[in-house]
Amino acid sequence: MSSFKMDSITDIFNEHSMKEKASWRVKMIDIDEIEPNEKNEYSIAEIEEMRLSISLLGVRTNLEVMKTSQGTYKLLSGERRYTAVKQLVEEDGREDLRMVPCRVADPEKEIEADIPTEIKELWLLTATNTQRTKTDGDRMVDFRNHQKIYEALVASGVALSGRQREQIAVAMKISPMQVQRLSTIEKKLSAPLKAGFENDDIPLTVAYAAAVSDKDTQKELEKKFAEKGTITQVDVDIANQKVKEDNQTVCVLKAEELTFTPVVLEKDLELSGADYKKVQSAKEKIQKQLELINKIIQAAGE
Numbered sequence: 634m635s636s637f638k639m640d641s642i643t644d645i646f647n648e649h650s651m652k653e654k655a656s657w658r659v660k661m662i663d664i665d666e667i668e669p670n671e672k673n674e675y676s677i678a679e680i681e682e683m684r685l686s687i688s689l690l691g692v693r694t695n696l697e698v699m700k701t702s703q704g705t706y707k708l709l710s711g712e713r714r715y716t717a718v719k720q721l722v723e724e725d726g727r728e729d730l731r732m733v734p735c736r737v738a739d740p741e742k743e744i745e746a747d748i749p750t751e752i753k754e755l756w757l758l759t760a761t762n763t764q765r766t767k768t769d770g771d772r773m774v775d776f777r778n779h780q781k782i783y784e785a786l787v788a789s790g791v792a793l794s795g796r797q798r799e800q801i802a803v804a805m806k807i808s809p810m811q812v813q814r815l816s817t818i819e820k821k822l823s824a825p826l827k828a829g830f831e832n833d834d835i836p837l838t839v840a841y842a843a844a845v846s847d848k849d850t851q852k853e854l855e856k857k858f859a860e861k862g863t864i865t866q867v868d869v870d871i872a873n874q875k876v877k878e879d880n881q882t883v884c885v886l887k888a889e890e891l892t893f894t895p896v897v898l899e900k901d902l903e904l905s906g907a908d909y910k911k912v913q914s915a916k917e918k919i920q921k922q923l924e925l926i927n928k929i930i931q932a933a934g935e
Contacts, residue, residue: 661732674774683717696735710761752785770831776815814841849876
């Protein structure tokens, strides 16, 4: 078990564990010997633009890969370049682009921390994708990856200073508040709405507002999302108000049920000529139930 101390989880990429990228081997590799990384959940966009660039200028930036036990290579970064080259070779017959420049990483040699190999691979995957322009969905992928890395380090006995949220914020280069919002969305947002957020159909601020709303509100928002393909802050506000009004209506109906019997009781007592004390007792019961009704209505309005 590891025993060294790190100020942040990013230290694993520095002096304690990972060698400089300059030491990575660079070699030309057949595109068919490279396979996509099943752990890579980052978005891929603007493939046509990348195809055009590579068709004219070739691959000008190395792909980053790691060797597998089968002798092939698994992609760490460069998914757009990989996809564009693959299409150009297979669809356009561009055999001149088949061999692509790659930097070959070895997680076992380059990361010395005593953590599972799959976590080392996850770290390399995350670290080598820091330069891409990220969507909100990509940031959620980043958050999940860093959370897994943090938990693996702690389980391995690595002493980390600061709370998990702060550690992840430093690693992702965002504020702790943003990390908290991502965490809330991950834990509390319903599956359909979370999928919409991860596909960048719902903005982060709106997704967070929906996540802190109750389940009934989220069900209303799911209907709206199914209709529009997105939701806005206005939709969240309207859904919250609708659920609030529905709850108030239910409370009033229950209150009416509570008051029915005592009112009949007082009327019956008056008609039967019951004495003053019995009538007064009935009125007191009515008063208590009215107080209870008011509390219910006030609670529904808060």
